[in-house]
Amino acid sequence: MAAPTTLPSALADAVRDESSLRRFLHGLPGVDQVGVEQRAAGLGTRSIKKAAKLHAIDLAISMVDLTTLEGADTHGKVRSLAAKAKRPDPERPDVPRVAAVCVYPDMVKTAADELKGTGINIASVATAFPSGRSTMDIKLADTRFAVEQGATEVDMVIDRGAFLSGRYGQVFEEIVKIKEACGDAHLKVILETGELVTYDNVRRASWLALLAGGDFIKTSTGKVQPAATLPVTHVMLQAVRDWKTQTGELRGVKPAGGIRSTKDAIKYLVAVHEVAGPEWLDPNLFRFGASTLLNDLLMQRRTQLDGHYSGPDYVTVD
């Protein structure tokens, strides 16, 4: 097994072969389920108001990966999504741009043409999204196609079947190979926490993805319930924080799916600040995978600035 970067000796040992990887992952401390759920709920009650709320809303908007991953996607829909990414609220040019647009590989070209020169990233899901059930060749081809088309970020799914049956080496190899195929593009590794069942598994999968070189760890595809939850995001934030302590490298986290309201988004931001640290409050290190969230953020922003409640008639339909 090849370690993707130069790692401190403890971590370099972990990736030497499959049995040492297993030993490392199973040697990780277990997650205190009650504790993490209670802490997540406790931090969720923190009240963010007025100027701090406005700042949080703008930060959240700049962290959105505006996503459309439907069988019914058309080039027209992707173009309108790109337009929205550039100017989320057309009446208010001071609204920040979103971080990225996230689409299926065949839509990447359309998105890339629309977003040329804007600095907005083009993320593409790849590797037989959302199930990840295909051969390695096809997954690699899928990834290369997305990158050739202009994707600057690749969202891959791990093979949950292999992970749950304990074939960690196989999952590790896959991530390493996909990372190579990505070239300069950033790699986000989707753990699909809804299928991993336990927080211990989420912690192991997070470390596995970090060891294999994922730039981001992402909770879910959005196609499986439950998708992103606060406690799961806590566990993943702990992993990137510990990764930084051990290696000095900064890796990102992306909760995706089920985050629909501004209130939820702010709870996540509080978690980022408290669990990982303020330096993660940055679109390069924390993202929201969402589609409906952006409209709610825009409505809340208007509410804050106009002094009265806004409504869905004043934002775009998507």
Add this chain to the structure above:
Amino acid sequence: MSDRVSVAKTYKLYIGGAFPRSESGRSYPVTDSKGGFLANAAQGSRKDARDAVAAARKAFPGWSGATAYNRGQVLYRVAEVLEGRREQFISEVALSEGVQAKKAQSLVDTAIDRWVWYAGWTDKLAAVLGSSNPVAGPYFSFSTPEPTGVVAVLAPQQSSLLGLVSVIAPVIASGNTCVVITSQDRPLPAITLSEVLATSDVPGGVVNIITGRTAEIAPWLASHADVNALDLTGAPESLRADLERSAAGTVKRVLRNKVGEDFAVTPDMSRLRAYLETKTVWHPMGV
């Protein structure tokens, strides 16, 4: 045997078919006309109003999309359940408004009859208010009434049941959904009405009932961009101009009732017509 201690009630709001406490956690004592304690009611806040508007908006497609006949059936069913709670309403109206039992009985009966009267209108509105227009060209031209959307209703302060029914029924009969701020000092019949609505066939969110201070909540509803119409019936005199002004900010329909409206008189169609928009369709002939 000792005298039984009666159970003092603390009521909650009615939002989206559920009975939540006020987000603010506040409640206030409701008294009868002589100042005796009746119960505690939830004191709604602007955020309760916001949640209620969201619930009403969510319920709107289903309710406005239901056939007029079906809406009529649902409203008749409400009248049936109202009838079943007649005794409770009579005692609450008597206590709240300080009237004799006989007068209260007649008020409740009129309220139930009023509900039935509006229930009968649901499938007749299009025939009465719509038209097939004669036009100078090879077109059919039809005008049909359509519901306005989410209506914020400030219920009458004095007439606690008959007045309330007279302002809610016309709003929902034509397919709108509503957020109602009840009479501030006489909310009990409205709370019981919410229990009636919850146990009849009205989908959750079609009627949302908030108890509390009208003057506190009304400005937020008047300026709310997702509210399409505002009924000023129970608005304090001093607030009316301000409410109309902020309603104009998002071009709401505003119903300014006659001051001292007598709800005992059989109404005309004006309250039904107030929350309807006319859609006209031109269709080429022979296609």
